[in-house]
Amino acid sequence: MQMFINALATAAILAPAAVAFTLIFTLFRYANFAAGGFVTVGAFAAWTLNAPLGLPLWAGGVGAMGVCAGAVALSDRVVFRPLRGRSGGTLLLVSIALSFVIENIVRFCFGAQVKGFDLPLTGPLMFAGLRVPKETLAVIAISLVATLAVGALLTFTPIGRALRAVADNPSLANVRGLPVPGVEAFGVIVAGALFGLSGTLVGVDLAIDPNLNWAIAIPVIAAAIVGGLGSPLGAAIGAVVIGLAEELTAAHFTPTYKGAVGFVVIALVLLLRPQGLLGIAVDRK
Amino acid sequence: MDAYLVAILTIAGIYVILALALNLQFGLTGLVNFGVVGFFGLGAYASGIATESFHAPFVGGLAVAMATGAVAGGLLALLCLRLSGDFLAIVTLGFAETVRLIFNNEDWLTGGPKGLLIMTRPVLADFGRTANAWMVLGVVLAGVAVTLALMLRLAGTPYGRVLRAIREDELVPATLGKNVFVYRLQSFVIGSMLMAAAGSLYAHYVQTITPDNFTTPVAILVWMSVIVGGPGNMRGAVVGALAVVTIYEGSRFLTPWLGFLDAEQVSALRFIVIGTVLILVIRFRPEGLLPEPRHTPVMPATRRPALKG
Numbered sequence A: 001m002q003m004f005i006n007a008l009a010t011a012a013i014l015a016p017a018a019v020a021f022t023l024i025f026t027l028f029r030y031a032n033f034a035a036g037g038f039v040t041v042g043a044f045a046a047w048t049l050n051a052p053l054g055l056p057l058w059a060g061g062v063g064a065m066g067v068c069a070g071a072v073a074l075s076d077r078v079v080f081r082p083l084r085g086r087s088g089g090t091l092l093l094v095s096i097a098l099s100f101v102i103e104n105i106v107r108f109c110f111g112a113q114v115k116g117f118d119l120p121l122t123g124p125l126m127f128a129g130l131r132v133p134k135e136t137l138a139v140i141a142i143s144l145v146a147t148l149a150v151g152a153l154l155t156f157t158p159i160g161r162a163l164r165a166v167a168d169n170p171s172l173a174n175v176r177g178l179p180v181p182g183v184e185a186f187g188v189i190v191a192g193a194l195f196g197l198s199g200t201l202v203g204v205d206l207a208i209d210p211n212l213n214w215a216i217a218i219p220v221i222a223a224a225i226v227g228g229l230g231s232p233l234g235a236a237i238g239a240v241v242i243g244l245a246e247e248l249t250a251a252h253f254t255p256t257y258k259g260a261v262g263f264v265v266i267a268l269v270l271l272l273r274p275q276g277l278l279g280i281a282v283d284r285k
Numbered sequence B: 001m002d003a004y005l006v007a008i009l010t011i012a013g014i015y016v017i018l019a020l021a022l023n024l025q026f027g028l029t030g031l032v033n034f035g036v037v038g039f040f041g042l043g044a045y046a047s048g049i050a051t052e053s054f055h056a057p058f059v060g061g062l063a064v065a066m067a068t069g070a071v072a073g074g075l076l077a078l079l080c081l082r083l084s085g086d087f088l089a090i091v092t093l094g095f096a097e098t099v100r101l102i103f104n105n106e107d108w109l110t111g112g113p114k115g116l117l118i119m120t121r122p123v124l125a126d127f128g129r130t131a132n133a134w135m136v137l138g139v140v141l142a143g144v145a146v147t148l149a150l151m152l153r154l155a156g157t158p159y160g161r162v163l164r165a166i167r168e169d170e171l172v173p174a175t176l177g178k179n180v181f182v183y184r185l186q187s188f189v190i191g192s193m194l195m196a197a198a199g200s201l202y203a204h205y206v207q208t209i210t211p212d213n214f215t216t217p218v219a220i221l222v223w224m225s226v227i228v229g230g231p232g233n234m235r236g237a238v239v240g241a242l243a244v245v246t247i248y249e250g251s252r253f254l255t256p257w258l259g260f261l262d263a264e265q266v267s268a269l270r271f272i273v274i275g276t277v278l279i280l281v282i283r284f285r286p287e288g289l290l291p292e293p294r295h296t297p298v299m300p301a302t303r304r305p306a307l308k309g
Helices: A002-028 A035-050 A057-083 A088-110 A134-156 A158-168 A170-175 A180-205 A212-226 A232-252 A255-272 B002-028 B036-052 B058-080 B085-105 B129-156 B158-168 B171-175 B180-206 B216-229 B234-258 B263-284
Strands: A125-127 A130-132
Touching: A002 A035, A002 A130, A002 A134, A002 A158, A002 A180, A002 A212, A002 A232, A035 A057, A035 A088, A035 A180, A035 A212, A057 A088, A057 A180, A057 B263, A088 A212, A088 B085, A088 B216, A088 B263, A130 A134, A134 A158, A134 A180, A134 A232, A158 A170, A158 A180, A170 A180, A180 A212, A212 A232, A212 A255, A212 B085, A232 A255, A255 B058, A255 B085, B002 B036, B002 B129, B002 B158, B002 B180, B002 B216, B002 B234, B036 B058, B036 B085, B036 B180, B036 B216, B058 B085, B058 B180, B129 B158, B129 B180, B129 B234, B158 B171, B158 B180, B171 B180, B216 B234, B216 B263, B234 B263
Parallel strands: none
Antiparallel strands: A125 A130
């Protein structure tokens, strides 16, 4: 049971970023491997607002979402938009290079030291023999609310419908009079904010470190693939699967191999169910 | 300075082999392999363990490394080559990270973070420091020559043309009765094998390998070599690797002018520049320094008159 809570905490960190990754994938049809870089930016933005500037953490989190939304929008504008229409492999390579640049910009600005938020120490809540740190509870609750909110936004609101229409077929959406560039920009900003949220949550639960990059990118992308690329709900469920798999590995084998879990889970999914848990088989070329 | 030049040339030779291998996978066949460091490291450790724990000679270590690289490449390829490129990218990336975790944690096999000490060197006998360095350079250059000859030959044959056709549009060669999957598999396995061979050369050159030798920056440098040199052009990969190593090593000499930055920042700055250049090249000169020669259909040669006598 304790393990289950830890798994949920991991899932809570991964879920927003996995949803964001899926969102970008459905909108523009490329796998943005810079996901880990953006999460790192979010973590450091929240830390800067929280520790040196002394703002409360919620303000740091909101700020991080803003910073990340700006960073993702800027990278889309400067790096990815001129390359629209190039092959998926090219965009993937560019996103890896971008991730590398972002990681080193963070390292340049903040050094290689591991940072932590300025949080008051609170005792864990105890119920039914379980120790649940309050921070963990908050991480899970915030992530759940955010993921559900984005899900509801995509499903029920006009802008969400527009977003799905553009993702499905941009030229048809254009013909039907949807402002495609505006809708795309909106999607990019939502994705960026989700990366920022993930970054803040990483900082609360783990540590803030420029080396987060790949350590976070692989499980995030794994979650999105497990859930079936293109399905935000699937990405959230995928995050829970990855979280559980990581905790099971830590409990039954050795914690040192937690980092390999994402890779193994992707391998298993590709072997057994290439379309992911909730995805329909997409022909991707 | 002389010793420094030999050292740089040796490293450059190893990067040339890595770039040629990646150029076979990505440049010719269009396979996005981000696990370059995984295969490189696997080769290095396999070779080191074979020579140190099992007292194999250097050639034995090299053979073990290539076999290991080929098997690992084959398994990964079987796993995800049927699906499209994005999966291969994430799986190879995950593979490289996982391999590094194994190097770090299986101390009994790899020496863990302290590293693996390798005494075996690819030299005939111990002729002293300078002579040994030259001999190692000779072995690496021989490796480069063999790899380059192999790749040039491969790129020029009908086999290479099929690989190019698969990169451009797999449907066309498939319609012509080529088994696209098998070609991709072979290309990936040969590339992985060569990367592992480069790893073996590297291991016996530096003599102490740690998991930190096999991190993402190495992969980025190799990718940059291929992209800058000209994907699909084997000579381009050589030029690209030499250019990248020159820029990377040369930027060390800028350090005195950057005294206001600490070492961490200088290192970060070098990587920022490298990553940015990579993005700019992809955007503005995707064909690289030496573009792949365009293949125009060759008219059948006019029949030569039969020789008499």
